[in-house]
Amino acid sequence: MPLTAIQDYFTGDHAICYGCGSDNAHGLQVRTYWDGQYGTFHFSPQDYHTAFPGVVYGGLIASLFDCHCIGTAVAAAYEKEGRPPGSDPLIMYVTANLNVNYLRPTPMGSELMLKSHIIEQKGKKTVVACTLSADDTPCANATVVGIRAT
Numbered sequence: 001m002p003l004t005a006i007q008d009y010f011t012g013d014h015a016i017c018y019g020c021g022s023d024n025a026h027g028l029q030v031r032t033y034w035d036g037q038y039g040t041f042h043f044s045p046q047d048y049h050t051a052f053p054g055v056v057y058g059g060l061i062a063s064l065f066d067c068h069c070i071g072t073a074v075a076a077a078y079e080k081e082g083r084p085p086g087s088d089p090l091i092m093y094v095t096a097n098l099n100v101n102y103l104r105p106t107p108m109g110s111e112l113m114l115k116s117h118i119i120e121q122k123g124k125k126t127v128v129a130c131t132l133s134a135d136d137t138p139c140a141n142a143t144v145v146g147i148r149a150t
């Protein structure tokens with residue numbers, strides 16, 4: 001697994017995203033570690049991420065999927081072009097579609113693991129699938145369609 005997350009290569013206007021911008025002090029700080037096959041991200045929900053007692057808020061989960069999957073699309077695109085992550089010209093994707101299945105309540109108090117992989121890379125479009133697990137139990141999964149913006 002790389003030591004640097006894909007989002008850590010982004011600076012300036014590309015580092016302000018609520019989900020993954022390193023310069024956004026109020027953001028979620030999503031970090032995607034891409035190993036060429038899978039993107040991995042761990043997140044520990046805080047008390048204020050609760051939906052109801054003991055259960056993580058679903059909108060938070062959607063946000064984690066969103067930025068982690070877009071990060072996966074960016075990392076995979078650099079790899080496909082044979083370029084170091086973050087090199088110019090910068091690669092950026094935006095979310096066109098985000099589809100989440102909530103399989104069971106996601107428990108508070110556990111570290112969450114998101115694991116993503118590429119389903120399709122074609123033209124401007126990349127489709128990424130991702131599973132979110134707590135204590136090795138899948139709690140939600142998602143498919144994200146990313147469209148290349150730069």
Ligand SMILES: CCCCCCCCCCCCCC(=O)SCCNC(=O)CCNC(=O)[C@H](O)C(C)(C)COP(=O)(O)OP(=O)(O)OC[C@H]1O[C@@H](n2cnc3c(N)ncnc32)[C@H](O)[C@@H]1OP(=O)(O)O
Nearest residue numbers: 010014017070090091092094095096097123124125145147
């Ligand atoms: C600069 C680098 C920095 C990077 C890091 C920054 C950090 C932040 C990053 C984190 C950011 C966090 C994430 C965020 O929060 S990103 C913010 C939330 N997202 C947006 O605001 C996006 C708004 N939408 C648009 O801008 C346009 O509608 C887009 C660009 C998405 C498509 O525009 P357009 O319609 O003109 O595209 P096209 O005609 O060229 O079609 C191209 C292909 O796309 C396919 N398609 C289109 N729509 C959909 C859809 N809904 N489902 C499935 N597929 C769809 C289409 O069929 C075609 O496929 P194909 O026929 O070729 O197979």
